[in-house]
Amino acid sequence: MNTSPSQQQQQSADDLQKKLIRDEEWLKDLKDCLGKSENIRGNICSILDNFQDRIGRLNETIAPLHEKTSVIQRKQQNVKKLMTIIDASIQFFGKSMELENTVRDGSPSHLDDFLEKMESLKEAMSFFKTHQTYASKKENMQQTFESGCSCLETEFGSLIKSETQVVDPIKIIECLDEDYEILSFRLTNLKTIKNVEKLNKIAKWMLKNGNISTIREKYANYRSENIQKTLKMIVDQQSGSLTPAQRQTRAAFLKLAIKKATGRSGDKVGEAGDVQKDATINSALLLLSAFLILSQLETDVCTAIFEDVSEVANVFRETIAKPLRNVLEKCTIILEQYEGSFAGMLLMAKFSIRNSNQLHTLSTNVDCEQLYVTFNQQVFRKSSQLISDFIDKLSNDHSRFVPEDGNVHQITSNTIKFLNILAKNRPTVNQILEITVTGGKSTAAHFFGNIFFSLF
Known part of the structure; x- marks a missing residue:
């Protein structure tokens, strides 16, 4: 069915009117979204500013505490090292005294035990060598070690004769x-x-x-x-x-x-x-x-x-x-x-x-x-x-x-x-x-x- 030119123009005007209405509604929605976005942005900026303030206050509070904690940790580590050194020193001193008593007796009657003590004394000398505080003790141990070697040499001479x-x-x-x-x-x-x-x-x-x-x-x-x-x-x-x-x-x-x-x-x-x-x-x-x-x-x-x-x-x-x-x-x-x-x-x-x-x-x-x-x-x-x-x-x-x-x-x-x-x-x-x-x-x-x- 054919339409007349006037009818076609009327239809185009209606379509444009509908499109215009839709565009107006879209613009209205867009304005509403922009308003909401602005509110959200303001809220976010407020939150960020508040967070930044809190971080600043936290940094002012935590930094000194962290430094104090680091100092305490270093002190704890030093205490542990010191305790280890003291414990090792006590053990090495004890072994040194045992060997001194054995050397004083003059003969390593139990050879395996004597050699074990000599080995421990050698470890003690290496230990005290790295600690200048115990330099005098190292010299005493060196003398004990040399005396122990002399005992072994004497024992070797006796054994070679007896065997x-x-x-x-x-x-x-x-x-x-x-x-x-x-x-x-x-x-x-x-x-x-x-x-x-x-x-x-x-x-x-x-x-x-x-x-x-x-x-x-x-x-x-x-x-x-x-x-x-x-x-x-x-x-x-x-x-x-x-x-x-x-x-x-x-x-x-x-x-x-x-x-x-x-x-x-x-x-x-x-x-x-x-x-x-x-x-x-x-x-x-x-x-x-x-x-x-x-x-x-x-x-x-x-x-x-x-x-x-x-x-x-x-x-x-x-x-x-x-x-x-x-x-x-x-x-x-x-x-x-x-x-x-x-x-x-x-x-x-x-x-x-x-x-x-x-x-x-x-x-x-x-x-x-x-x-x-x-x-x-x-x-x-x-x-x-x-x-x-x-x-x-x-x-x-x-x-x-x-x-x-x-x-x-x-x-x-x-x-x-x-x-x-x-x-x-x-x-x-x-x-x-x-x-x-x-x-x-x-x-x-x-x-x-x-x-x-x-x-x-």
Whole structure:
């Protein structure tokens, strides 16, 4: 249905009127909201101003109280620290007094308790070191600590004496074969010390907390004396200065060893004289081999007591130094004065060659390398000299020829035995001659040629 233009205009006017009414209502509502917003804003500003005033008054009230509280808290903390210091001081003073009483008694009978008190005293010294107020007390504790260390050193010396034992010489000799080489499996039965537990505790504590040089010196001195005492007893056992009852169990072995050393186990004529001469070599060999046994045992004892590798090396070096020097000096003198047979010296030369590395290392460690070199040179010099003396004697002895009656005379028998010894021990003889005589590898052959030439 179509409307006329007038109707359309009337409708547009109505719409505008309605819109105008709505806008007026909206503006009225907006004015009301603005009024309410203004009231709210005023209330909020009033509240904020009031809150700001309260904060100011609170700050004026609380700030001084906070400062007073902080001061009180610091004082409380200081009081707690002071109480802790006082409590620790009382405890440390008490432990110090206990240790002073123990030290005054002279001997730490209960070692574990003594070491525990020493440890506590060390802690007390560290504690008082940080508090200058107790400087004088720290000095007193330092003196007590040093006295405690002296007690431990004295106790260590007493223990090393009471626990050390001298090994029966016969048991040491039983650890040697007929060539004076060590039978290692028998060393497990040899003990030169009874118990190392207390010694180990003292040594470990002193190594960690004190000066170990004193107990090292005490150990080295007494154990060195023990080695020398044992070596002397072995020489006495061999030389016959002990009673027959004490020597009886080992007499057969020594006799066999001496006979084998001389190479004349089957001789009838002049046997007693040869045994008497070569007993000196037997004595030297016993000294050397027994020393090697005792040094090996001493290594085990040092390790068990001191544990620390560097300290074990230092203690062992100080312990064996004097015994080794004495052994090398005595053996060198024995060789210089030796007038026996080459067979006896051959046994010594073989022993020296087999054990040269060990003896040289030990000698170098104790600063007596030159003494070992002198001894070693004397071994080969004397061996070479005895070979030369035999050849000279053979060349100048007119009875060296085989008699026309066909019997084997003594001189002939000795010559054959001497040649047999040289032949059986040609590598050793070769080493002896190469060291002492110029001529290189042909030296041994040269000497054999001289011997055969002297026979004809």
